[in-house]
Amino acid sequence: MIIAIGFGFRISTTLFTPLLYPDSVQYLYLAQEIQNGSFFHADYNLDQGFLHSRRLPPLYPFLLALAPGLTNYGEYIGAWISILFSLATFLPAFWLGRRLDSPAAGLLAAGLMTFPWFILRYASPVLTEATFTFFFTLALVMGYRAMDRKTAGAFALAGAFSSLAYLTRDVGITTVFVTGFFAAVRLALLDRIPWRRLGLFLAVLFAAFSLCSFPYWLHLRVHTGHWGLSSQVGNRTLGEYIMLYGGSRLDRDRLPGREEGTDSLEEATRTGEPAEPSLKSLPALAFKVLALSGDYAAAFNKKFGWFLSSILLLSLASSLVGMFRRAPTRPTVDELYFWVWILHFLALYALLTPYMVDERYLYPLTAPAALAGALGVVRLARRVGGRWFANSPGVIPLASGLVIVTAFVTLWPDFKIHYLRMSPKTLELKYASGYRKAARFVREHGLIPPGKTIMARKPFVAYYLRGQFELLPKTVKEVEQAAVQGKADFLAVDTFTLAMTRPLLLPLAYPDQPVPGVRVIYNQVFPEYRRVITFYDLKPSGPEPSCSSEHRTAAQHLRAAGLYLEQGRIYEGLVEARKVLAQNPEDVTARGLVMDAYRQYYLHSPSGPIPLSLFITTIKDYLEVNPDDRQVQQQFEKMMRLVEEVAPGVYMKKSNMH
Known part of the structure; x- marks a missing residue:
C-alpha cells in the first residue's frame, strides 16, 4: 500500500518537473556508447565525449544501456529506472527499521519517504540520485546482516553491494570501510570471535568489493595509463581538492578560475592549471570540514523540511544520551554504526568539495534520515505510552499517524504549488522545457541535420538533435567571433535560460535584429513554458529561403x-x-x-x-x-x-x- 502511494506521487511529479538535467545527457550518451560498443574500444578517450568528458562511474549508464530504444526514448527509460529504484529503497528502509527497533518503525520510515518534495524531485529524473540511494541504503542493510549472521557469504554480499554503491557514484567507496571498521569493533570486542575468523571475514568483505570493482579499475588503467579509484579526478588531484577551501556557497568567486567566468571548480581545473591548495595545516582542514558540514546540513534541513529535520535531531539526541548512559553493548554499537553511516557521508562531501556545492549531493541521506526520524517517534511513543496508557498497543500507530499528518501539513506549501495548481502558469520552469518539441520540428523539417555542432547554454537541444555541444559565450561579440571562427554550426537560445544565465544575450531570443552574418531558421513561442526558443544558422549558404512566395498579394x-x-x-x-x-x-x-x-x-x-x-x-x-x-x-x-x-x-x- 505504501509503495503504491509512493508510486502515485512519483508518477505525478513527472508531469511538471524535468526528466533531463545537464548530467542526464552525459549518462544517456555514455549508455549509447555502451550499446554500440565504442565504450570498449582501446582508443576510447575519456575526455572527448558529448560534453568533453566521459569520466563517469559506469553502473548507471550500464543500467540505461540494458533498455532498447534509448536513442529516442532515453529520458523516459531513465525516469522509469529512477522511479523503480526510488520505490525499491522502501524495502531496505523497512528492514532497517525492523532490525533496529520494530516493524512499526520500518513502516513509518517508508511512509515518510512517500511524499516529501525533496525526495520526489530527484526520484524520477535521469540522474544517479535514486539508484545510488538504493545501493547506499542496501549496503547498510548488508552490513548489519553480515554482523548478525557471521558468515563469509554474508560478508561477501556486503562487499558486493558496497561495490555497487561505489560503481554508481565514486563517494560510495567509503561504505566498505565503514562496514569493515564496525564489523571489526563489534565482532572482536562484543561477540569475541577469534581473530583468525574475524580476519577471514574482513578479507572476504574487501575481496568481494575489489572483485566487483576490478573491471572499473582496469578500465581506468587502460584509458588513463595509471591505476586509480576514480575517473573524475586523479589520485594527486584528489589531495588538492581536499586542501582547497572556498568559503560558503556565496564565496564561489574566491576560487581559482572563477574570475574567468567558469561555472564550476571542475571546469576551472580542467581548463587551466590545477588549483593551488589554500589550506596548509590539519587544523585548517578540520575547520573546513566542520564549516562545510554545517553548510550542507543547513541546506539539507531546508530542503528536507523543518519538521522532519526536527524529529531527526531529537532521535539523534536521544540515541546519544542512551549510548552515553549505558555500557557498550551490541545494540549500542549497532546504533552508533547507523549514525556514523549518516554523519560520515555528510563529512565526506565537506572534505571533498571546496564549498557547499548543492544540497542534491546529500540526497542519499533521505532514506536513513527518514528512518532516523521514525526511530525517534516510535521510541518516544513507546516511552510515553508505557507511562500514560499502560503500554496500549494503539499508541505507536496513533503516534505514527500523527507524525505522517503533521509532516504532510508542514510540507503543504510545496504540495500547494506543485500539485494543486498544475496549470501552464505555474509549471516549474526548467532549462529543458520546450526544447524537445522545438528539436522535433527542426529535425522533421531538415533544418539541422545530425552530427552538427550546436552552441547553447545547456546541452539538451544538442542531445535531441544528435549533435555535438558547444558552450554559449557571454556576450554578443563573443558569439559573433565564435561564428566567424567556425566553432559551431548552429545557435540555440531561449528567453528563460538567457534571462537566468546570459542576460547580455537576451536580445538574441527575439530575432528582430539578429547577429550579422547568421540566419534565423526557427522561432517559436511556447506559452505553456513562458519562453521563446530561437535557432540560428551560423554558417548560412545560398540565398535565404523565403517563408512564402514573393508573388503573393x-x-x-x-x-x-x-x-x-x-x-x-x-x-x-x-x-x-x-x-x-x-x-x-x-x-x-x-x-x-x-x-x-x-x-x-x-x-x-x-x-x-x-x-x-x-x-x-x-x-x-x-x-x-x-x-x-x-x-x-x-x-x-x-x-x-x-x-x-x-x-x-x-x-x-x-x-x-x-
Whole structure:
C-alpha cells in the first residue's frame, strides 16, 4: 500500500518537473556508447565525449544501456529506472527499521519517504540520485546482516553491494570501510570471535568489493595509463581538492578560475592549471570540514523540511544520551554504526568539495534520515505510552499517524504549488522545457541535420538533435567571433535560460535584429513554458529561403502572417507582415500583426525591459497610424499603469503618447 502511494506521487511529479538535467545527457550518451560498443574500444578517450568528458562511474549508464530504444526514448527509460529504484529503497528502509527497533518503525520510515518534495524531485529524473540511494541504503542493510549472521557469504554480499554503491557514484567507496571498521569493533570486542575468523571475514568483505570493482579499475588503467579509484579526478588531484577551501556557497568567486567566468571548480581545473591548495595545516582542514558540514546540513534541513529535520535531531539526541548512559553493548554499537553511516557521508562531501556545492549531493541521506526520524517517534511513543496508557498497543500507530499528518501539513506549501495548481502558469520552469518539441520540428523539417555542432547554454537541444555541444559565450561579440571562427554550426537560445544565465544575450531570443552574418531558421513561442526558443544558422549558404512566395498579394501575406502568429511562429509572422509594410507603411492590419507579435513575445516570456520595450515601441507605431482604435488605446493605457506600479518612471516617459 505504501509503495503504491509512493508510486502515485512519483508518477505525478513527472508531469511538471524535468526528466533531463545537464548530467542526464552525459549518462544517456555514455549508455549509447555502451550499446554500440565504442565504450570498449582501446582508443576510447575519456575526455572527448558529448560534453568533453566521459569520466563517469559506469553502473548507471550500464543500467540505461540494458533498455532498447534509448536513442529516442532515453529520458523516459531513465525516469522509469529512477522511479523503480526510488520505490525499491522502501524495502531496505523497512528492514532497517525492523532490525533496529520494530516493524512499526520500518513502516513509518517508508511512509515518510512517500511524499516529501525533496525526495520526489530527484526520484524520477535521469540522474544517479535514486539508484545510488538504493545501493547506499542496501549496503547498510548488508552490513548489519553480515554482523548478525557471521558468515563469509554474508560478508561477501556486503562487499558486493558496497561495490555497487561505489560503481554508481565514486563517494560510495567509503561504505566498505565503514562496514569493515564496525564489523571489526563489534565482532572482536562484543561477540569475541577469534581473530583468525574475524580476519577471514574482513578479507572476504574487501575481496568481494575489489572483485566487483576490478573491471572499473582496469578500465581506468587502460584509458588513463595509471591505476586509480576514480575517473573524475586523479589520485594527486584528489589531495588538492581536499586542501582547497572556498568559503560558503556565496564565496564561489574566491576560487581559482572563477574570475574567468567558469561555472564550476571542475571546469576551472580542467581548463587551466590545477588549483593551488589554500589550506596548509590539519587544523585548517578540520575547520573546513566542520564549516562545510554545517553548510550542507543547513541546506539539507531546508530542503528536507523543518519538521522532519526536527524529529531527526531529537532521535539523534536521544540515541546519544542512551549510548552515553549505558555500557557498550551490541545494540549500542549497532546504533552508533547507523549514525556514523549518516554523519560520515555528510563529512565526506565537506572534505571533498571546496564549498557547499548543492544540497542534491546529500540526497542519499533521505532514506536513513527518514528512518532516523521514525526511530525517534516510535521510541518516544513507546516511552510515553508505557507511562500514560499502560503500554496500549494503539499508541505507536496513533503516534505514527500523527507524525505522517503533521509532516504532510508542514510540507503543504510545496504540495500547494506543485500539485494543486498544475496549470501552464505555474509549471516549474526548467532549462529543458520546450526544447524537445522545438528539436522535433527542426529535425522533421531538415533544418539541422545530425552530427552538427550546436552552441547553447545547456546541452539538451544538442542531445535531441544528435549533435555535438558547444558552450554559449557571454556576450554578443563573443558569439559573433565564435561564428566567424567556425566553432559551431548552429545557435540555440531561449528567453528563460538567457534571462537566468546570459542576460547580455537576451536580445538574441527575439530575432528582430539578429547577429550579422547568421540566419534565423526557427522561432517559436511556447506559452505553456513562458519562453521563446530561437535557432540560428551560423554558417548560412545560398540565398535565404523565403517563408512564402514573393508573388503573393498583400492579402495573402497578411493571411499567412496571421496563421504563423496563431501557431506561435513569431519570426515568420513578422517577415510576412513586414513584406506588406515594405510596400505600404501605412497598412493598419500589418502594423496590428506586428504589434500582436511583440505582444506575444512580452506575454509569454520572462518579464524584463527587452520584450516590454519592443512591445511599447510597436504599439506606439500602431496607434500613431490608427489613433481611433480605442480598444488598443485602452489596453495600452492599462498596461502602462501596471508598469508604472512595478517600475515607477522607468517606461512611462519613454512611452508618452503625446
